[in-house]
Amino acid sequence: MNAASHGFGVLETAGPVVVWVVVLTLVFLECALIIGLFLPGDSMLITAGIVLATHTTGGQQAWALSVGAMIAAIAGNQVGYVIGHRTGAKLVARRDGKYLNTANLHRVNGMLDRHGFWAVLVSRWIPWVRTLCPLVAGAAKMDHTKYTIASTLGAIVWAPVLLLLGFYCGTFLHRISWLMPVVIGVMVAVLVIGTILGIRHYYQEMAKPAEEVEVDEVEHEL
Template sequence: MTLAASDLGPFETVGPVVVWILVLTFVFLECAFIIGLFLPGDSMLLTAGMVLAGHSAGVMHVWTLSAGAAAAAIAGNQVGYVIGHRSGHHLAARRDGRYFNTANLHKVNALLDRHGFWSVLIARWIPWVRTLCPLVAGAARMNHRRYTVASSLGALAWAPVLLLLGFYAGEFLERVPWLMPAVLGVMVTALVVGTILGVRQYRQELAKPTEDYEVE
């Protein structure tokens, strides 16, 4: 069963191309740069899957987008690693920062030191660790091949799972005509508000003074 355009309401104008652009952008930024600490990446993937459930070619799009999102995450991981590697053993944290602070960097550093490969793999499912892990791994000079294998496996499990979860949840919600637009409305609203607040908090974080953290 596929939703009719009239059932989708305002979401009928959200084409797959827009979903692709948003998902690939969010996933890459969250895995590559500090701004990813403040972006609702998990919510974006779930919402994108639900939106695609309402399109006639949704199955094709969600599976191909799953591959694309995994590739974007893998690429983002590599960019984050290179940034950390080029910073040497020193990362500039933010004094009194909410996420990008010395305490969180130390937690990620200790996690990598104790568990290495497995910590990179599991970090994919912890939002703020997901962004900091590539930077710390690069600064700590973690073996690049081991890092690439672990981060790639994590990316292959993370993005496709959330997209497909949202998609098949959306198909289930289609059984109740009014429920799908209502749930999508709430999720899209939360996503937009979360992104706006996240960007605002990111700017506030960058405005705070820096403090040096030495990666072991």
């Protein structure tokens, strides 16, 4: 048991600075750029919360990072919207792409057209839609004020809920000396492997033939 604890000591004592950098970077990328389609954002937030539970200042760090992650998500949403808006009505998909394909872009376009505000709000909890929504909303000329309010409310709920869920689960696990290192080790390993595979899949997707997809202007008022 002691050997296991020492073996995972590096993971348990990872500096909050490292956690902050990883969380803010991945949250921003997932909300702003296409590469975010392939990054494990949800599991990353939960893992960060669990890791912070091992620190003496974990409570303050978790709440502060929740605010930071919200800001990163809001900023990412705005960058994604601007990119889509400047691209115009024609977006570039990938033929036979897993996520960045014509069907998914039209699906998100249809959601925004039918449900507008609520589609943006709910999309926060659907990984691939979370990344495509800002891009499509900008290209479809969705009202920027409504989009900003909906995406901001979504970010306010999404990041803190997952990060604090991880933190409070971590405080419980921390009471079981042998279990905490194992859980952190497994989750960090899954996160690292998922990120590496995600980046690989991103380059594979981008290597596929490009095709233009024209999106319809969003007219939904709510």
